[in-house]
Amino acid sequence: xxxxxxxxxxxxxxxxxxxxxxxxxxxxxxxxxxxxxxxxxxxxxxxxxxxxxxxxxxxxxxxxxxxxxxxxxxxxxxxxxxxxxxxxxxxxxxxxxxxxxxxxxxxxxxxxxxxxxxxxxxxxxxxxxxxxxxxxxxxxxxxxxxxxxxxxxxxxxxxxxxxxxxxxxxxxxxxxxxxxxxxxxxxxxxxxxxxxxxxxxxxxxxxxxxxxxxxxxxxxxxxxxxxxxxxxxxxxxxxxxxxxxxxxxxxxxxxxxxxxxxxxxxxxxxxxxxxxxxxxxxxxxxxxxxxxxxxxxxxxxxxxxxxxxxxxxxxxxxxxxxxxxxxxxxxxxxxxxxxxxxxxxxxxxxxxxxxxxxxxxxxxxxxxxxxxxxxxxxxxxxxxxxxxxxxxxxxxxxxxxxxxx
Amino acid sequence: xxxxxxxxxxxxxxxxxxxxxxxxxxxxxxxxxxxxxxxxxxxxxxxxxxxxxxxxxxxxxxxxxxxxxxxxxxxxxxxxxxxxxxxxxxxxxxxxxxxxxxxxxxxxxxxxxxxxxxxxxxxxxxxxxxxxxxxxxxxxxxxxxxxxxxxxxxxxxxxxxxxxxxxxxxxxxxxxxxxxxxxxxxxxxxxxxxxxxxxxxxxxxxxxxxxxxxxxxxxxxxxxxxxxxxxxxxxxxxxxxxxxxxxxxxxxxxxxxxxxxx
Numbered sequence: 001x002x003x004x005x006x007x008x009x010x011x012x013x014x015x016x017x018x019x020x021x022x023x024x025x026x027x028x029x030x031x032x033x034x035x036x037x038x039x040x041x042x043x044x045x046x047x048x049x050x051x052x053x054x055x056x057x058x059x060x061x062x063x064x065x066x067x068x069x070x071x072x073x074x075x076x077x078x079x080x081x082x083x084x085x086x087x088x089x090x091x092x093x094x095x096x097x098x099x100x101x102x103x104x105x106x107x108x109x110x111x112x113x114x115x116x117x118x119x120x121x122x123x124x125x126x127x128x129x130x131x132x133x134x135x136x137x138x139x140x141x142x143x144x145x146x147x148x149x150x151x152x153x154x155x156x157x158x159x160x161x162x163x164x165x166x167x168x169x170x171x172x173x174x175x176x177x178x179x180x181x182x183x184x185x186x187x188x189x190x191x192x193x194x195x196x197x198x199x200x201x202x203x204x205x206x207x208x209x210x211x212x213x214x215x216x217x218x219x220x221x222x223x224x225x226x227x228x229x230x231x232x233x234x235x236x237x238x239x240x241x242x243x244x245x246x247x248x249x250x251x252x253x254x255x256x257x258x259x260x261x262x263x264x265x266x267x268x269x270x271x272x273x274x275x276x277x278x279x280x281x282x283x284x285x286x287x288x289x290x291x292x293x294x295x296x297x298x299x300x301x302x303x304x305x306x307x308x309x310x311x312x313x314x315x316x317x318x319x320x321x322x323x324x325x326x327x328x329x330x331x332x333x334x335x336x337x338x339x340x341x342x343x344x345x346x347x348x349x350x351x352x353x354x355x356x357x358x359x360x361x362x363x364x365x366x367x368x369x370x371x372x373x374x375x376x377x378x379x380x381x382x383x384x385x386x387x388x389x390x391x392x393x394x395x396x397x398x399x400x401x402x403x404x405x
Numbered sequence: 406x407x408x409x410x411x412x413x414x415x416x417x418x419x420x421x422x423x424x425x426x427x428x429x430x431x432x433x434x435x436x437x438x439x440x441x442x443x444x445x446x447x448x449x450x451x452x453x454x455x456x457x458x459x460x461x462x463x464x465x466x467x468x469x470x471x472x473x474x475x476x477x478x479x480x481x482x483x484x485x486x487x488x489x490x491x492x493x494x495x496x497x498x499x500x501x502x503x504x505x506x507x508x509x510x511x512x513x514x515x516x517x518x519x520x521x522x523x524x525x526x527x528x529x530x531x532x533x534x535x536x537x538x539x540x541x542x543x544x545x546x547x548x549x550x551x552x553x554x555x556x557x558x559x560x561x562x563x564x565x566x567x568x569x570x571x572x573x574x575x576x577x578x579x580x581x582x583x584x585x586x587x588x589x590x591x592x593x594x595x596x597x598x599x600x601x602x603x604x605x606x607x608x609x610x611x612x613x614x615x616x617x618x619x620x621x622x623x624x625x626x627x628x629x630x631x632x633x634x635x636x637x638x639x640x641x642x643x644x645x646x647x648x649x650x651x652x653x654x655x656x657x658x659x660x661x662x663x664x665x666x667x
Contacts, residue, residue: 002531005528005534012517016516311512312514312515314512315512315513315514316514316525316529317473317497317500318471318473318500318506318512319500319501319506319525319526319529319573320497320498320500320501320502320526320529320530320577321497321501321529322493322494322497322498322529323493323494323497324494325497325529398473399468399473399474402473402508402512
C-alpha cells in the first residue's frame with residue numbers, strides 16, 4: 001500500500017468517529033498549545049530581562065583605580081589615585097575594541113536653586129557618557145568637547161533633581177549653585193528609573209568632568225573611567241586591551257598586581273538570564289506533562305479502536321494484509337491524530353500567546369525552535385503511543401480476528 | 406526475498422493436495438480433535454461442496470485451505486507449494502494472490518463503498534491506482550453490480566452485499582474461491598442467484614470450494630465431500646448437478662427486493 005493511500009484511509013477512519021477523534025486530539029492540542037505559550041512567556045521574560053540589563057549597558061566596562069598599597073596594608077578599590085585623564089585619552093585612541101570612553105569624576109553636595117535646595121550627587125563625565133549609558137536627553141542640550149576643555153560651569157539635570165528644584169518652570173537656562181559655585185542648566189535627561197540595586201538613577205546632576213575636578217572635588221585624578229565596547233562580543237577583547245595598555249602606562253612589572261580594576265556587567269546579565277531560563281524550562285516541563293497525558297489519550301483511543309475493529313483487521317488479513325500493513329495502518333492513524341492535534345495546537349499556542357501579551361502587557365516570544373520542538377514532540381508521541389496498539393492489531397491471529405464478535 | 410509462489414497453470418493439474426491432515430485445538434485441559442486425518446485432492450476447474458453437520462470439522466478444514474489456520478500435522482500443497490512451511494507474511498501473500506474468500510456474514514468493511522471494498526485486495530498487492538479501479542469495476546460488473554459501485558454496504562441488500570464480496574474475491578484472479586456458507590444469511594431466491602454466479606464463474610474455469618450444510622445448495626456443485634467427526638465420510642461426483650438459471654425460472658415470483666432495494 002502506498003503511503004498516500006494509507007494516509008487517506010487513516011483520515012477516513014478518523015472521520016467515521018469525528019467526536020471521538022476530536023476529543024482525542026484535544027489532549028494533544030492543549031498540550032502543544034501550552035508548551036508553545038509557556039515557552040513564549042518564558043522567552044519573553046528572558047528577553048525583557050536582557051533588555052533591562054542592556055539598558056544599563058551590557059557592553060560597558062568600568063575601570064576603577066586599584067587598591068593602594070603602603071607597606072603591607074592594602075586599602076580598598078578606589079583608594080589609589082592612579083587613573084588620569086591621559087589614561088582615558090590613551091584608551092580611546094589605542095584600544096580598537098573600545099567605542100566610547102567617558103572619564104568620571106564625582107562630587108556630592110547641596111544644590112540650591114532660588115529658594116529650594118536638594119542634596120544629590122554630581123557626576124563629572126565626558127561627552128560620550130550618554131552614548132555609553134544609552135540615555136537620551138529629554139530636552140535641552142548636553143555639554144560639548146569645548147565645555148570640557150574650558151571646564152565650563154554648565155550642567156544637565158536628572159529628572160528627579162529637575163522636579164525637585166524646578167517643580168513648575170523649565171530648568172533650562174536657569175542657574176543653580178552647587179557648593180556655592182554657579183552652574184548654568186543646559187538640559188534635562190529622560191527618566192531612567194531604578195537600577196538593579198533599587199537606586200534612583202535620575203537623582204543625579206551631570207557636569208563636565210574637568211569642571212567637577214577643578215571646582216568641586218579635592219581629587220585631581222579620575223574616580224573611574226566608563227568605557228563601552230564596540231559590541232558585546234568584543235567586551236573581553238576590550239577588557240584585555242585596556243588592561244595591557246594601563247599596565248604599560250603605569251609601568252607595572254610583570255610580577256606586580258594591577259593598580260586598577262576592570263568590572264563588567266555580563267556576570268550580572270548571565271545570572272539573570274540563567275534564572276529566566278530555569279523559569280522557562282520549568283514552565284515548559286509542566287506544559288509537556290499535559291502533552292504526555294494527551295499521548296496517553298491517543299493510546300487509549302487507539303486500543304479501543306483496535307478492539308472495535310478486530311473483525312475489520314481479520315477481513316483485511318484474510319484478503320492478504322500482512323502484519324506490517326496492519327501495523328502501518330494503525331500507526332498512521334495515531335500519527336494523523338497527533339499531527340493534526342499538533343498543528344492545531346501550534347496555531348492555538350501562537351494565538352494564545354499573542355492574546356496573553358496583549359492583555360497582560362507581557363512580552364511573549366515565539367521562536368522557530370519552540371514550534372519545531374512541539375511539532376517534533378507531537379510526532380514522537382504519535383509514534384510512541386500509537387505503536388503498542390498498532391502492534392497489538394498486527395499480531396492478531398487472522399482466524400481469531402475474523403471470528404471476533 | 407520470498408520464495409516464488411507462481412507456477413504455470415495448466416488445465417486438469419492438481420491444485421490442492423492434502424495428506425493426513427489433522428488439527429487439534431487446545432481448549433483448556435481438553436484436546437479437541439477437529440480434523441482426524443484428511444486426505445484429498447482438488448483439480449483446477451472443480452466446483453466442490455463440502456457438507457456435514459456443525460462440528461464435523463468442515464469449517465476448520467476450510468480455514469486451513471484458506472491459509473488462515475495451520476494444520477497440526479499432515480501436509481497441504483497448494484499449486485505444489487507446501488503451505489505449512491511458509492511464514493506469516495508469505496501466507497498473507499498466498500491469501501492475497503491465490504485465494505478468494507466469500508463468507509457467510511459477507512464481511513465487507515462498513516462505511517466503505519462497494520468499489521473500495523473490492524479494491525482492497527489490490528491495495529495489498531501494490532497495484533497502481535488506475536489498474537486497481539479498472540479491475541475493481543470489472544469485477545463488480547461481472548457480478549452485476551456495475552451500477553452500485555459507490556453504495557455503502559448498509560445501502561445494499563444481503564444478496565448485493567454477497568455479490569460485492571464475490572467481486573472482491575475475484576479481483577486478484579485467484580486460483581481458487583473458498584466460500585464458507587455463502588448463502589447462510591440469504592433467502593432462498595437470492596441464494597439461488599448467488600449460486601448462479603458461482604456456476605457462471607466455474608464455467609469460466611475458476612475453481613470453487615463451497616461449505617454448506619444445505620443439500621439444496623450443494624446440488625449446484627459438481628462434487629460432494631461429506632465430513633463427519635473430523636473425517637471424510639464420502640467423496641463423490643454429483644451426477645445430478647442442478648443449473649441455477651433453470652431453477653430460478655421455475656421459482657414462484659415473490660416481490661423481488663433485489664431490484665427495489667438501493
